[in-house]
Amino acid sequence: xxxxxxxxxxxxxxxxxxxxxxxxxxxxxxxxxxxxxxxxxxxxxxxxxxxxxxxxxxxxxxxxxxxxxxxxxxxxxxxxxxxxxxxxxxxxxxxxxxxxxxxxxxxxxxxxxxxxxxxxxxxxxxxxxxxxxxxxxxxxxxxxxxxxxxxxxxxxxxxxxxxxxxxxxxxxxxxxxxxxxxxxxxxxxxxxxxxxxxxxxxxxxxxxxxxxxxxxxxxxxxxxxxxxxxxxxxxxxxxxxxxxxxxxxxxxxxxxxxxxxxxxxxxxxxxxxxxxxxxxxxxxxxxxxxxxxxxxxxxxxxxxxxxxxxxxxxxxxxxx
Amino acid sequence: xxxxxxxxxxxxxxxxxxxxxxxxxxxxxxxxxxxxxxxxxxxxxxxxxxxxxxxxxxxxxxxxxxxxxxxxxxxxxxxxxxxxxxxxxxxxxxxxxxxxxxxxxxxxxxxxxxxxxxxxxxxxxxxxxxxxxxxxxxxxxxxxxxxxxxxxxxxxxxxxxxxxxxxxxxxxxxxxxxxxxxxxxxxxxxxxxxxxxxxxxxxxxxxxxxxxxxxxxxxxxxxxxxxxxxxxxxxxxxxxxxxxxxxxxxxxxxxxxxxxxxxxxxxxxx
Numbered sequence: 001x002x003x004x005x006x007x008x009x010x011x012x013x014x015x016x017x018x019x020x021x022x023x024x025x026x027x028x029x030x031x032x033x034x035x036x037x038x039x040x041x042x043x044x045x046x047x048x049x050x051x052x053x054x055x056x057x058x059x060x061x062x063x064x065x066x067x068x069x070x071x072x073x074x075x076x077x078x079x080x081x082x083x084x085x086x087x088x089x090x091x092x093x094x095x096x097x098x099x100x101x102x103x104x105x106x107x108x109x110x111x112x113x114x115x116x117x118x119x120x121x122x123x124x125x126x127x128x129x130x131x132x133x134x135x136x137x138x139x140x141x142x143x144x145x146x147x148x149x150x151x152x153x154x155x156x157x158x159x160x161x162x163x164x165x166x167x168x169x170x171x172x173x174x175x176x177x178x179x180x181x182x183x184x185x186x187x188x189x190x191x192x193x194x195x196x197x198x199x200x201x202x203x204x205x206x207x208x209x210x211x212x213x214x215x216x217x218x219x220x221x222x223x224x225x226x227x228x229x230x231x232x233x234x235x236x237x238x239x240x241x242x243x244x245x246x247x248x249x250x251x252x253x254x255x256x257x258x259x260x261x262x263x264x265x266x267x268x269x270x271x272x273x274x275x276x277x278x279x280x281x282x283x284x285x286x287x288x289x290x291x292x293x294x295x296x297x298x299x300x301x302x303x304x305x306x307x308x309x310x311x312x313x314x315x316x317x318x319x320x
Numbered sequence: 321x322x323x324x325x326x327x328x329x330x331x332x333x334x335x336x337x338x339x340x341x342x343x344x345x346x347x348x349x350x351x352x353x354x355x356x357x358x359x360x361x362x363x364x365x366x367x368x369x370x371x372x373x374x375x376x377x378x379x380x381x382x383x384x385x386x387x388x389x390x391x392x393x394x395x396x397x398x399x400x401x402x403x404x405x406x407x408x409x410x411x412x413x414x415x416x417x418x419x420x421x422x423x424x425x426x427x428x429x430x431x432x433x434x435x436x437x438x439x440x441x442x443x444x445x446x447x448x449x450x451x452x453x454x455x456x457x458x459x460x461x462x463x464x465x466x467x468x469x470x471x472x473x474x475x476x477x478x479x480x481x482x483x484x485x486x487x488x489x490x491x492x493x494x495x496x497x498x499x500x501x502x503x504x505x506x507x508x509x510x511x512x513x514x515x516x517x518x519x520x521x522x523x524x525x526x527x528x529x530x531x532x533x534x535x536x537x538x539x540x541x542x543x544x545x546x547x548x549x550x551x552x553x554x555x556x557x558x559x560x561x562x563x564x565x566x567x568x569x570x571x572x573x574x575x576x577x578x579x580x581x582x583x584x585x586x587x588x589x590x
Contacts, residue, residue, distance in 0.1 A: 028413040030492060035419060038404045038463055045438065045460035046426050053437035063440045108334055111327050120328070126575070127335045133571030134342065135520045137539040138560045142341045151553070153344060156360055187337050248432050251523040255543065269432055269524075276436050277528060285436045293433035300428035 061283035105194035131190035375559035382541030405470025
């Protein structure tokens with residue numbers, strides 16, 4: 001990407017007239033003029049709010065009324081905010097569980113590339129990722145029905161097989177609510193990890209597998225010595241993306257548990273929204289938002305850096 | 321040659337478990353409450369198709385609002401980002417790299433982090449409960465990925481095409497309209513898909529900025545829809561499925577672009 005050197009631009013080759021500089025200046029102005037609408041939109045609705053949020057995090061911000069500069073008071077408040085830090089602990093669980101759950105998409109991808117028939121591979125792959133096509137809200141609502149205490153699928157199934165004593169108020173009980181959130185989307189195949197695992201495995205040249213098979217390398221051993229090392233870059237990338245994605249986690253928790261019961265499923269995004277819209281404490285909400293922003297920015301920068309240093313990261317054939 | 325039945329069975333089990341909640345939703349959407357109570361697990365006759373018309377009556381305003389928002393956002397995003405991508409890819413002028421970096425850097429700014437300040441700004445502008453408040457954030461976010469995709473794509477168009485047109489006397493505007501825009505249709509389609517996906521999945525912004533039922537988008541409308549229909553599971557699930565239809569259709573017919581869209585929205589992927 002970036003600079004495609006060797007694509008000479010602007011100056012039309014046909015007429016390289018005297019007075020070239022003047023023509024060049026004219027083109028510059030046209031270019032700036034053409035970019036202007038985009039730059040105005042970005043300045044007004046991207047840069048200004050982002051910077052304003054950072055500035056306001058140092059204020060007792062009362063939009064429309066008198067705001068006072070309070071320095072680091074909001075940040076001091078954040079350090080003592082037990083709910084805020086608890087929400088990060090929950091994020092930690094969500095992240096670790098998310099990463100561990102990649103085992104299932106990984107196994108699914110391995111099973112899939114083992115199929116000899118291309119047609120069967122396509123059919124199974126498509127069926128496995130269909131849940132991605134449903135709006136996230138629909139998935140959240142369907143799963144909150146699955147957990148419904150009386151009519152939900154899970155409790156009904158437990159009752160049907162005689163395990164009535166195992167039924168729970170899944171999302172209403174603080175000791176199960178977070179687990180219930182984590183299991184939404186089980187078996188977790190429809191998602192980016194599966195797509196990346198599958199396309200990576202598909203791109204491994206068949207000859208490598210054949211050579212391994214000739215040397216008597218079994219399926220399990222091949223996984224550890226060939227498949228996994230060739231996927232290391234992708235796994236590393238997924239790992240960072242998962243960190244960033246987890247920081248934005250929020251709407252599932254809002255729909256299914258609203259962060260409750262007793263804050264047992266509180267996450268930072270929900271905490272920020274509650275502080276702003278229920279507490280009307282805009283300055284403090286800006287502080288929480290800025291903190292989340294900084295975390296995300298640092299991690300995104302790491303991702304970009306990793307990808308840049310790694311031009312072959314999406315194409316294993318490039319390794320040869 | 322073995323038919324690999326073991327692997328196929330394992331994959332079929334995974335498919336079934338993945339799709340079970342959605343299949344259950346589908347069968348239940350055709351039941352009335354009596355059938356739901358008596359035959360919880362299996363589909364039973366008669367099918368109550370009227371659940372779908374009842375659900376449609378309720379979610380229609382949400383669908384209309386989502387379509388309006390998505391259409392307006394797509395038009396604006398493509399207009400802005402096609403022009404910017406063209407200029408950034410085909411003209412050299414002082415500050416070109418600077419501008420591109422300023423745009424691309426926004427890929428790293430998560431939309432959730434400007435939620436609070438943007439909300440206050442919109443409230444000051446008295447835009448809450450209007451279409452612009454729904455459209456603007458999608459445009460402001462979409463032009464970033466749009467410009468990057470367009471620039472990358474346009475750089476790949478052979479320079480000879482532009483040179484030939486120049487020799488024939490075409491100016492910048494003509495080049496843009498007659499050569500570049502038609503050639504860019506694939507990337508325009510990708511940007512449109514990313515935008516539709518974004519509108520259908522956006523949740524907190526419409527939840528917080530819209531209180532008028534007529535303006536609610538699908539993602540938020542479904543929450544209130546659940547409240548209205550109480551314990552009528554049939555129409556409720558019918559509504560969820562109807563709300564999913566646009567994305568399911570796009571997924572079915574354009575799955576390649578759909579997946580490109582899923583992966584294209586990632587930081588550092590360009």
